[in-house]
Amino acid sequence: MGAKQMRALILPIKIQLMLILGGICWLLSSLAFGHTGDGPHNAFTHGFVHPLSGLDHVLAMVAVGLWAAQRHDRMIWLIPLSFVAIMGLGGLLGMIVMPVNVAEHGIVLSLLILGLLLANMMQLPVSISIMLIGLFALSHGYAHGSEMPPGMAFWSYAMGFMLATLGLHLCGIASGLLFKKLAYTNWLRLSGLMIACYGGFLWLQ
Secondary structure (H helix, E strand, O other): OHHHHHHHHHHHHHHHHHHHHHHHHHHHHHHHHHHOOOOHHHHHHHHHHHHHHHHHHHHHHHHHHHOOOOOOOOHHHHHHHHHHHHHHHHHHHHHHHHOOHHHHHOOOOOOOHHHHHHHHOOOHHHHHHHHHHHHHHHHHHHHHHHOOOOOHHHHHHHHHHHHHHHHHHHHHHHHHHHHHHHOOHHHHHHHHHHHHHHHEEEEEE
C-alpha cells in the first residue's frame, strides 16, 4: 500500500475516533447537568460530577484507559470494567468507615505508577495488573464514598460516579487506540510522564 493510500486511511480513522471522543464528552456533560433538584437524580448528579471535579481522579481514570488500550487481548476491557466494579465496593467502604489518609496515598500512587507504566510502555502479568487496578480502584472509590453528602441515596450516588469513571476510561481507551493505530508512541510516553509528574507533585504536598 502506497503512502497516499495510507494517508487516505488515516484521516477517516482520526475522524472516527474524534467523533467517539466528542460523543463521550457530550454524553458525560448531558448526564451530569441534565438532572436537578432533590431525590435520586440529585444523588446521581453529585456522584457523577465528583470524579470530574478533581484533576487527580480525571488523570487516573484516563490513565487506566490509556494503559488498557495498549493490551492486545481481553484485558483491554477487563481492566476498566474491573476498576469500575471494585471502585463501587470502595465507595461502600468509604461511606460506612471513617475517612483515612491511606486512600489519598493510594490515589497519588495510582498516578505515579500508571504514569510510569505508560511512560515506559510497560505491560504487567494479568494477575499483577488486576491486583494493582483493584488497589487503585478501592482508593478512588473510598474517596468518593467518604465525601458523599449526608442524606443521599448511596446507590444513586454510586451509579453516578461509576458511570462517570467508565466514561473517562473510554476516553482513555479511545485516545490510546488512536496513539497505537498511528504509531504515536511518543505521545503516549509524554502523557504518562505528565501524569507521573503530577502524581509526584501531589506526593510532595
